[in-house]
Amino acid sequence: MTLSRPFLAIVVTGAALTLGVVATYAHFSPGKTPMNVDLTIFLAGSIATKGGVVLILPEEIPADQFVLPDDAINPANGRVTPAEPGDLALGAVVSAQKTVITFQYPAGAHYTYRFRTDDPGLNAQNILTDRIGVGSGTGVDPVTGETEAYDLVLTHHIDTGGGWTIAQSRAARAELNMGFLSDRYDCVEYAAVQVCDASQDHLEP
Numbered sequence: 001m002t003l004s005r006p007f008l009a010i011v012v013t014g015a016a017l018t019l020g021v022v023a024t025y026a027h028f029s030p031g032k033t034p035m036n037v038d039l040t041i042f043l044a045g046s047i048a049t050k051g052g053v054v055l056i057l058p059e060e061i062p063a064d065q066f067v068l069p070d071d072a073i074n075p076a077n078g079r080v081t082p083a084e085p086g087d088l089a090l091g092a093v094v095s096a097q098k099t100v101i102t103f104q105y106p107a108g109a110h111y112t113y114r115f116r117t118d119d120p121g122l123n124a125q126n127i128l129t130d131r132i133g134v135g136s137g138t139g140v141d142p143v144t145g146e147t148e149a150y151d152l153v154l155t156h157h158i159d160t161g162g163g164w165t166i167a168q169s170r171a172a173r174a175e176l177n178m179g180f181l182s183d184r185y186d187c188v189e190y191a192a193v194q195v196c197d198a199s200q201d202h203l204e205p
Contacts, residue, residue, distance in 0.1 A: 024112060024113070024114040025112070025113055025114070025131065025154075026110070026111070026112045026113075027058070027110060027111045027112070034108045034109045034110055035086050035087055035088065035106070035109050035110070036082075036083065036084065036087045036088070036109065036110040036111065036112060037087070037088045037090060037103075037105040037106070037109050037110070037111040037112070037192075038076075038080065038082060038083070038087060038088065038089045038090065038111070038112045038113075038114075039076075039090045039091070039092065039103055039111065039112065039113040039114070039193065040075075040076050040079070040080050040089070040090070040091045040092075040113070040114055040116050041054065041091075041092055041094055041101065041113060041114065041115050041116065042075055042091060042092065042093045042094065042116055042117070042118035043094055043095075043115055043116065043117055043118055043127065043158065044093055044094065044095045044118035044119060045095025045096070046095055046096065046097050047094055047095055047096060047097050047099065047158055047160075048095070048117060048118065048119060048122055048127070048160065049122075049160055049162050050097060050160060050162035050163060050164055051097070051157075051158050051159050051160040051161075051162045051163065051164030052096070052097030052098060052099065052158050052164055052169070053097070053098055053099070053155065053156065053157055053158065053164075053168070053169035053172045053173060054094060054099045054100075054101060054115075054155075054156045054158060055099070055100045055101065055137075055153055055154070055155055055156075055173065055176065055178075055198075056101045056102075056103070056113065056153070056154040056155075056156065057100065057101065057102040057103075057137070057150045057152065057153055057154075057178065058102075058103060058105060058111060058152055058154075059102055059103065059104045059105070060104075060105060060106075060107050061104050061105075061106065061107065062106070062107055063106040063107050063108065063109075066104060066105070066106035066192075068191045068192060069191075072189075072190065072191035072192070073189070073190050073191065074089075074090060074091055074190060074191040075091030075092060075093050075190065076089040076090055076091030077089075077091070079091065090103065090190070090191055090192055090193055091190065091191075091193075092188075092190050092193040092195045093118060093188075093190075093195070094195055095197075096197035096198065096199055097164060097199070098172050098176065098197070098198040098199050099195060099196065099197060099198060100176065100178070100181055100185065100195075100196045100198050101193065101194065101195050101196070102181065102193070102194045102196075103192055103193040103194070104192045104193075105192070115127070115129050115156070115158070126160065126161060127158065127159070127160050128158075128159040128160075129156050129157065129158055129159070130156065130157045130159065130166065131154060131155065131156050131157075132155050132156070132157045132166060132169060132170060132173075133153070133154070133155035133170075133173055134152070134153075134154055134155075135152075135153050135155070136149065136150060136151050136152065136153055137149070137150045137153040137176075137177075137178030137179075138150070138178060138179060139177040139178045139179020139180050139181075139184070140177075140179065141179070141180055141183075141203065142203055142204070143203075147179065148178070148179030148180055149178075149179070150178050150179075153173075153178060155169070155173045156169075157169035157170075172198075176198050176201075177201060177203070177204075180203065181194065181196045182194070182196070183202065183203055184196070184198075184201050184202055184203045184204075185197055185198050185199075185200070185201065185202065186200075
């Protein structure tokens with residue numbers, strides 16, 4: 001699939017603004033004021049204690065094709081309140097130190113995503129995020145040779161003081177394949193969001 005590159009702004013917030021929030025990033029669509037899709041990425045497990053890297057691949061789809069199944073799992077339910085009526089709160093839980101996230105939003109919508117601690121016992125002020133890359137990515141199926149491209153890949157270094165370095169995050173970004181994610185990695189499906197543990201690439205020998 002090929003995605004369009006949106007205009008991105010960064011709104012970095014402190015934990016005092018919302019309990020457990022590490023940082024917030026926003027995308028603004030031009031033109032009339034549309035709905036806002038609000039994605040909260042809950043950091044848990046190894047990445048919350050040791051640090052890691054998260055790659056985010058936003059996918060804009062036609063508004064009439066944006067439908068959430070009734071049985072879709074949404075970790076934001078009961079935990080995140082949309083800012084305005086008609087806005088949509090989405091959630092995903094990330095625990096692997098190398099993670100690739102794709103999420104869908106309807107064409108013309110704003111979207112916001114933030115990192116938040118999943119464990120109330122963790123101090124969000126001890127977790128730092130740094131967006132270290134805005135680029136593109138391409139994956140190749142080693143069997144068929146088919147390619148799948150993403151025009152926008154947002155790379156975030158997660159620093160918890162647990163030893164994971166920004167050099168490791170940059171190296172992981174250079175090594176990770178983007179395409180055919182559900183074939184390559186172990187993935188979990190949430191409402192409009194897919195979270196893939198990129199620790200092992202099943203398509204590579």
